Amino acid sequence: MGLPRTFSPAHRFTQPHDRPRASRSPLFSERMKAVSQGDLQSFEQTMLGAKVHVFGDVAIAFRVCRNLENGVKEVRSVEAYLLIKQEGAWRIVSQAWDTESESKTIPQYLLAK
Numbered sequence: 550m551g552l553p554r555t556f557s558p559a560h561r562f563t564q565p566h567d568r569p570r571a572s573r574s575p576l577f578s579e580r581m582k583a584v585s586q587g588d589l590q591s592f593e594q595t596m597l598g599a600k601v602h603v604f605g606d607v608a609i610a611f612r613v614c615r616n617l618e619n620g621v622k623e624v625r626s627v628e629a630y631l632l633i634k635q636e637g638a639w640r641i642v643s644q645a646w647d648t649e650s651e652s653k654t655i656p657q658y659l660l661a662k
Contacts, residue, residue, distance in 0.1 A: 588619070589618060589619065590619050591617075591618070591619055591620055592616065592617070592618055593616070593617040593620075594614050594615070594616050594617075595614065595615045595617075596612055596613070596614055597613040597614060597615055597625070597660055598612065598613040598659050598660040598661055599611065599612040599613070600612075600658070600659060605634075606633055606634040606635075607631075607632070607633055607634075608630075608631075608632040608633075608634075608639065609629070609630070609631060609632070610629070610630040610632060611627060611628070611629050611630075611659055612627070612628050612630075613625060613626070613627055613628075613655055613659050613660055614626050614627075614628060624648050624649065625648070625649040625655055626646050626647060626648045626649065627646060627647055627649075627655055627659060628644065628645070628646040629644070629645050629646065630643070630644050631643040631644075
């Protein structure tokens with residue numbers, strides 16, 4: 550497989566001492582534009598559980614959420630965050646999420662608070 554193929558094309562290397570850089574994913578911006586022009590009128594999110602692992606100025610956080618769209622469609626998702634501590638504050642470097650389905654259920658250890 551080779552090392553270069555293990556990284557997403559949008560990856561970047563970040564260390565806590567790096568200066569923060571603003572960046573916006575064109576894919577995310579396009580998705581949000583489509584959502585705003587679609588049928589989504591309301592969105593509520595409730596956290597059901599979270600796990601955070603910290604080593605020095607680097608952390609990985611997982612959280613489980615119940616999402617309610619338009620007051621009727623309920624789904625659960627897992628969100629994962631890569632964080633670094635800069636100037637005494639935690640900053641999100643990367644975020645990814647996936648939605649629960651019949652074939653992909655959220656593990657119990659992530660639901661415990």
